[in-house]
Amino acid sequence: MKLGEIQTLKVAKRVDFGVYLVENAGDEDKVLLPKKQVPEGIAIGDTISVFLYKDSKDRLIATTTIPKITMGGYAVLAVKEVGKIGAFLDWGLEKDLFLPYKEMSRRINEGDEILVRLYSDKSGRLCASTKGLYQLLDTHSPYKAGDEVTGRIYEFGHDFGTFIAVDDKYSAMLPKHEDTSNYRLGDVLTMEVTGVKSDGKLDVSIRSKAYIQMDEDSAHVMEIIESYAGVLPFTEKATPEIIFRETGLSKAAFKRAVGRLYKERKITITDGKIRKND
Numbered sequence: 001m002k003l004g005e006i007q008t009l010k011v012a013k014r015v016d017f018g019v020y021l022v023e024n025a026g027d028e029d030k031v032l033l034p035k036k037q038v039p040e041g042i043a044i045g046d047t048i049s050v051f052l053y054k055d056s057k058d059r060l061i062a063t064t065t066i067p068k069i070t071m072g073g074y075a076v077l078a079v080k081e082v083g084k085i086g087a088f089l090d091w092g093l094e095k096d097l098f099l100p101y102k103e104m105s106r107r108i109n110e111g112d113e114i115l116v117r118l119y120s121d122k123s124g125r126l127c128a129s130t131k132g133l134y135q136l137l138d139t140h141s142p143y144k145a146g147d148e149v150t151g152r153i154y155e156f157g158h159d160f161g162t163f164i165a166v167d168d169k170y171s172a173m174l175p176k177h178e179d180t181s182n183y184r185l186g187d188v189l190t191m192e193v194t195g196v197k198s199d200g201k202l203d204v205s206i207r208s209k210a211y212i213q214m215d216e217d218s219a220h221v222m223e224i225i226e227s228y229a230g231v232l233p234f235t236e237k238a239t240p241e242i243i244f245r246e247t248g249l250s251k252a253a254f255k256r257a258v259g260r261l262y263k264e265r266k267i268t269i270t271d272g273k274i275r276k277n278d
Contacts, residue, residue: 001029001060003052004071004118004126009062011046021050021062033062053126056095067091069128074117074136076152076168076186077128079110089116089128103129105156106185114186115154115165130155130185134163137171139200147193149204153183164189164204172202177240177250180206207253217249217257222266225276232274 001007001023009021012030019038020030025045033050042048050062051070068091069075077089080096087108088096099116101107108114116128117136133154143149143166151166162174162183174180174191183189195203207213224247225232234242236255243254258274261267268275 001031001052002071003054003060003120003124006049006051006066006070008047008049011042011044011048014044021048031060031062033064037062037064039064051093053093053095054124058123058125063093065093067093067097069097069116069118071118071120071126072136074115074133076113076115079108079112079114082108082110089114091128097126097128099128099130103127103131104185105130108185112184112186115152115168133165134171137165138169139171141166141170141196141200141202143170143193143196143202145193145195148190149193149202150188150190151204153180153185153187153189156180156185164191164202166191166202166204170202171200172204174204174206175250177244178206179244179248213253214256214260217253218260220249221247221254221257222261222276225267225274230276233272235269235272235274237272 009023010025011019012022013020018035019033021033022030031052050064051066052060052062055061068077077091077097079087080090081088086098086100089099091097114130115133116130117133119127119129121127149166151164151172152168153162154165155163157163159176161176162180164172164174166172189206191204191206193202194205197203236258240251243249243251247254262269266277268277
C-alpha cells in the first residue's frame with residue numbers, strides 16, 4: 001500500500017459502506033474504497049486503479065478520483081485557505097492538501113496559484129511543499145540565450161537567487177542581484193534567457209535588454225540622487241552591496257546608468273560623490 005501513489009488493487013471484500021481492496025488475494029493489509037467511489041458492477045477479484053491517501057481521521061483510504069499531484073511529482077495548485085499553521089490547497093480531492101508554513105519560502109494568500117511537490121510528513125500524512133522542487137524540474141528546455149520566456153516563482157533562494165519554473169516545467173534562476181522583494185510565490189514573470197548552464201538549467205533576467213534598460217535605470221538613479229537633496233554620497237566605485245542596498249541595481253547596471261547621466265551632463269562626479277547639475 002503506497003501512500004500518495006496510484007495503484008492497481010484487487011477487490012477482496014464487499015461491505016455496506018464500500019469495498020476493501022488488497023494488493024494480492026489473501027493479503028491482510030487492506031484499504032477501504034468508500035461506497036460512493038465504487039464503480040457499478042464491480043465484483044470480488046476485479047482490479048481497480050485508485051489513489052491512496054489519509055482521511056480526516058488519519059485512516060488510509062482509497063479513491064478513484066485522481067488528484068492533481070502524486071508522490072514524486074509537482075503541480076500548480078490554488079490556495080483555498082490560509083490559517084494559523086499553514087495553507088490548504090485544492091488538489092482535486094474532498095480533503096484539501098495541507099501546506100505548512102515551514103515549507104513556504106514566503107507567505108502566500110488565498111487565491112494564489114503556486115507550484116508545489118507532494119511529500120509525507122513524520123506522521124505519515126501527505127503534505128505540500130514549495131521547497132525541494134529544484135531537482136524535480138526538467139533541464140532539457142528548448143530555449144537559448146536571448147529567448148523571451150515566462151516562468152513562475154516557486155522559491156526565494158536567499159543567497160542563491162530566485163528559483164523559477166519556466167513554463168511551470170523547466171529549471172531556471174534569477175540572479176540574486178535582481179530585486180524580487182515585491183514579488184510573491186506563484187507570480188508569473190516575463191523574462192529573457194541570459195544563458196544556459198552546462199547541466200541545462202537556465203539563467204534568466206527580468207530586466208530588459210541593456211540598451212532599453214539603461215534609460216529606465218538612469219531615470220531611477222536620478223530620482224535617488226534627488227531624494228538625497230541632489231548629492232549621492234557614493235559613486236560607482238562603492239561596493240556592490242552598498243549599491244544594491246541603496247538602488248536595487250547591480251554594480252554593472254548602476255555604473256551604466258551613471259555613465260549615461262554623466263555623458264548627458266546631468267551629473268558631476270567629485271570627491272566620492274555624485275552631484276546633480278543645476
